[in-house]
Amino acid sequence: MIRSEIEPSPLYTAGYAHLALFDSMNVYQKVMAGANINLAAPAFISHQGAMTYGQFVSLVALSAKGLHHAGIGKGVVVGICMDHSALHAAVIVALAQLGAVSVGLPPQTPTDVLTKTITRFGVEFIIRGSEVPEIAGIKNIQFGKISFAEGEHVFNVVDHGLTEPQAEDSARFMLTSGTTGECQALLYTQASWIERVDKTVDALDQNSRVICPDMSSILGNVFLLGSLFAGGAIVLARMNTYAELMTDLSTYAATHVLLPPHILHGMTPYLPKQGIVFPWIRHLRPFGSGLSESLVSTLLSRISPNVYFPYGITEVGAIAIATPAMLKEYPGTSGKVKAWSKAQVIDEQDNILPAGEVGRLRVQVAGMVTEYYKDPMLSKERFKDGWFYTSDQGYIDKNGYLFVQGRMDDLVNLDGLKFNPIEVESQIINHSDITECAVFAIDVEGAKVLCGAFVASEEKIIKALASNPNEQALLQERYFSVDSLPRNNNGKILRKDLPTVFANQVAQILQQQSSSGSNLPSAIDPNVLEAAKAANHRAIALTEQNDFLGALKEFDQALAIYPQFLDALNNKSAALLATGQTIKAKACALTALDIEPRFDAVRINLAFAQLKLGEFKEGWKNYDYRWSVSSEAVSGKLQRFSTNLPNWRGESNTQKQNLVVITEQGYGDVFQFSRYLPLLKQRFAKVGFASSKETYQVLLDSFGDQISIIGNTQELQQGWHWQCDLMSLPLAMGTELHTIPCEAPYLKTSAQKKAFWQERLAKAKTQKKRIGIAWMGRSSHQFDRLRSMAFQDLAPLFEIEDITWVSLQKEANDIPSSNQMPKGKWLDWTAELEDFSDTAALISNLDLVVSIDSSMVHLAGGLNTPVALLNRYAGEWRWLEHTDETPWYPNTHIFTQPRLGNWQTPLAELKAALQKMM
Secondary structure (H helix, E strand, O other), rough: OOOOOOOOOOOOOOOOOOOOHHHOHHHHHHHHHHOOOOOEEEEEEEEEEEHHHHHHHHHHHHHHHHHHOOOOOOOOOOEEOOOOOOHHHHHHHHHHHOEEEEOOOOOOHHHHHHHHHHOOOOEEEEEEEEOOOOOOOOEEEEEEEOOOOOOOOOOOOOOOOOOOOOOEEEEEEEEOOOOOOOOOOOEEEEEHHHHHHHHHHOOOOOOOEOOOOOOOOOOHHHHHHHHHHHOOEEEEOOOOOOHHHHHHHHOOOEEEEEEEHHHHHHHHHOOOOOOOOOOOOOOEEOOOOOOOOHHHHHHHHHHHHOOEEEEEOOOOEEEEOOOOHHHOOOOOOOOOOOOOEEEEEEEOOEOOOOOOEEEEEEEEEEEOOOOOOOOOHHHHHHHHOOOEEEEEEEEEEEEEEEEEEEHHHEEEEOOOOOHHHHHHHHHHHHHHOOOOEEEEEEEEEEEEEEEEEEOOOOHHHHHHHHOOOHHHHOOOEEEEEEOOEHHHOOEEEHHHHHHHOOOHHHHHHHHHHHHOOOOOOOOOOHHHHHHHHHHHHHHHHHHOOOOOOHHHHHHHHHHHHHOOHHHHHHHHHHHHOOOHHHHHHHHHHHHHHHHOOOOOOOHHHHHHHHHHHHOOHHHHHHOOHHHHOOOOHHHOOOOOOOOOOEEOOOOOOOOEEEEEEOOOOOHHHHHHHHHHHHHHHOOOOOOEEEEEHHHHHHHHHHHOOEEEEOOOOOOOOOOOEEEEHHHHHHHHHHHHHHOOOOOOOOOOOOHHHHHHHHHHHHHOOOOEEEEEEEOOOOOOOOOOOHHHOOHHHHHHHHHHHOOOEEEEEOOOOOOOOOHHHHOEEOOOHHHHHOHHHHHHHHHHHOOOHHHHOHHHHHHHHHOOEEEEEEEEOOOHHHHHOOOOOOOOOOOOOOEEEEOOOOOOOHHHHHHHHHHHHH
16 A cells, blocks of 8 residues: 555546546546545555545546656556555556556566566556566666655646547556466457456445455456446455454455455454354455355355355456355356356357256357457467357356356366366365365376375375265375465466476375385395396387387386386486476486485486476586486596586685686587676686687677686686586576576677678578578487487478578588578578687577577577577476476577477477467
């Protein structure tokens, strides 16, 4: 809540007096109409005090004046990154008054996501609260405590030349749910924004006191405006503790309360044993996830008898709402579809299903937005024939009641049986004392199995599953206790993140089950050992043929013969990594270390699994074993250079000492981890980097003004106190997943070379887009046979019009000649690229780089050139898993094989993305 020093005097703004002249109001005018009910009535209430409508109108006026003077006007796109407050609301209305286009950006949005959103929508200004740090690369306007000087609260919009927005002017980006991937956006006009409010908000008037979600979300924004339109008050309730929330519910007699079910669950232990605690709540609206029968009963009998449960879709709005009577009779219903809406249940061929049959839901609302912003392909898929095709499945019974059974994206296939994890959760919650749990699927040895995270003690979990034998059989002791479940701002469980968030717990369970199922002999018969070795050798031969599933069967055969066979456990862990079974690979490595803690050979596989799961703290430690236990080190391909200096691993008090960083491994590794070099200046008096000749000039161009780039060994002989291997810097610097230094560009190229290639490209008369391409990596890489592809595989990309492809591929045996490609479609100057500084200069003139997992990805990523990474199935640890983005390079999109050797799918996805770009 803003501590405003406005005097409570009658206030006036021009435009308010002649509202009757407008047949179709804009958002600002609707708010002014609400204020006209009673300027002395409270608009916002909190424990800090109240703000009247008169004061709020003045706050809007002053905000509009300041924003107008800053250069914000009609059509300007503005991001709002502020806490839930009256000032946040004033900024929303002020931007509507100015005719600007606003987009809500919650303050807790990760920096990389915030940067992408700003770029994607062409945001020109960021308005941020006093607690939000400055956002680089964009115009920042910081709003904090507001104090009005005498006369400043009167703001005449006509005299100040503000543009009066019209009903059809673009007004607001609404970001759709990001729980299933990158969020989409809907662009609302002033009129459609108002219509969305009017058709979502129920029974608000000047006596309403509303507790709503954060104003950045669609639901919070809609109920904020609904309250202001009606002349009601927004209660800015405290949400830090249940005690504070319940105190504010009572103190301010909230009439309309919107809270996610998990918060309502959390309140129940603090309620009196009997009686309704908040009888003045006229409309209690749980949102974000389904309601269990037990929670419905608790809400109706102890919190408020006026519980209304909606079914809403981000893209469309609330289309159905269950009344208290409906919920009592049918606890699982979402009510009957509203009069202005239509809903149908359809099969996979879009045929309408009869009552009671489960299928996909499609909905229709008059005046709904009909496309995603700048995404015609997805718009065509989801908005068809006047309908919006949701991702939800459910059914409509013979009485017309709508029952939603969860998202189609969450369906799990277990041995041919498809079902939604929500069904398992609901059964457990409805028939036990458990109030919160999440069931999710993981891959174990090529098959799907279920795991369960329970917000309850282990004793309660065991008791609950004993009462639900079918669900107990599905989980098979793969369950664990947690303090909370990961949720988004609206309270929805982040289901796609569950395997990653709970990776440690899952790995421990699998490890325990693996260990408990082993019958370890104290001695081994030589003949038995030979049989185990034979199976292990057969498995190794199969891995060399890329038959990893066949190899896993042989490794299991070896371990069935001899469960303590450490080499087989190590090899099996590597094969599991190659088949994308990361959690199982980690468990397998930990099993080997349980048998023999000194078996360091398995630590590199453990490191790969941990890093891929985002467990950096332990992963970096185990990755430091790469010099002695990795397959490349054992084969002699990976050799370590030493200066006989002590290895720095984060020791402190080194500000007066000198550090030399040693290059290692591939060129891509150098480009990826060189980002750490400038950061070392804060730790040491002098920093040097011993570079190979191929990368020397790029590093000199990029960091030569900050550190010493060393090109010969003589400079390593004296003057240094510490050395550190380049890829050990994340360990030494304590890098976690959320602290990866990812400010790009951090690599630079000389202006002279960049200009040279700019001129060459101009003379070549290229097409609309210039895209660099590389399809092969270093042949000595242990997985090059999996990551590289043949040039002919790329043929579908060359069918796209208006693209000139620029080869970045050196030393390949299938490089085409220029006359083999259509004229103007292919340029190959790789013979002129003497080192990576030449390649960097060429890349800096391109629109995009398409590459397999090679040095080109890291060079382009470090230059902040957009990258499309064609990633092999179960790719390297640095790309994590189950994501098409990477925290290492914000401007990179990943296209991953769905199965081993399948390049067709990621190439088809890339082709579609390029066609969309064109």
